[in-house]
Each structure stands twice: as C-alpha cells, then as structure tokens.
Amino acid sequence: MNEGLPGETLRVSPRARIARDRRLGRAGGGDPFATAERLQVATCADWLAATVADRFGAAQSIRAIIAGSRGDGLTLDGRDGYRALDRPCRSKFAGGFLLYELYARAVGFAGRSAP
Numbered sequence: 001m002n003e004g005l006p007g008e009t010l011r012v013s014p015r016a017r018i019a020r021d022r023r024l025g026r027a028g029g030g031d032p033f034a035t036a037e038r039l040q041v042a043t044c045a046d047w048l049a050a051t052v053a054d055r056f057g058a059a060q061s062i063r064a065i066i067a068g069s070r071g072d073g074l075t076l077d078g079r080d081g082y083r084a085l086d087r088p089c090r091s092k093f094a095g096g097f098l099l100y101e102l103y104a105r106a107v108g109f110a111g112r113s114a115p
Helices: 007-011 013-025 042-051 052-067 078-089 099-109
Strands: none
Touching: 013 078, 042 099, 052 078, 052 099, 078 099
C-alpha cells in the first residue's frame, strides 16, 4: 500500500506542531510522536499505526532533532526523510526498528558518491 504525502503538512514546523499539541493538551498522551523523548523511542510499529499526516510530522520532527539547535546537522529533505522511514518500516520484520536510528543511518548515505 503506497500512500501519498499530505501537501499541507509541509508547512507546519515541528516546533509549531509541538507547541500546538501542548496548547491543546495532547502532549504526552498516547501519541508516540508527541515529544522529542517519545519520538526517540518510537518504532516502525508506531509508524505503521499512525496516519500519513502524523508520519510526515514525525519525519519532520526527527529532522529538527538531528539538525540540532543551530540547524547545521546533516538531514534529509521532507520527502526523502519520509521515505527513509516508510520503506524499511513496510517490512514485516521491522516492527521494533527505531525511527530515529533509521533516519540517522539514511542521512549517512544521502548525497554521498563513491570516491
């Protein structure tokens, strides 16, 4: 099953999303992507259980975490970040894989050419 990416979620920054969720009282609830701490232990099983919009938001949030406070960490663009998580999570054996780790490993291979 190949789902498309929601265009409007591209416009919501991870910080704005977290702030909105806090205002609405949703931070820390059952959402595995609600906080940076929860996101760092979220798995492919969580990814597959989430909506496409929540998945894209999670990919954006992981990107913001990896970019760091100065924004100079190596990251993937929005669609590549989503795909770096979605493709491996589609495997039947991937349920326990950590999203944060999948993303970080994909960054290591992005835009690199062999010497």
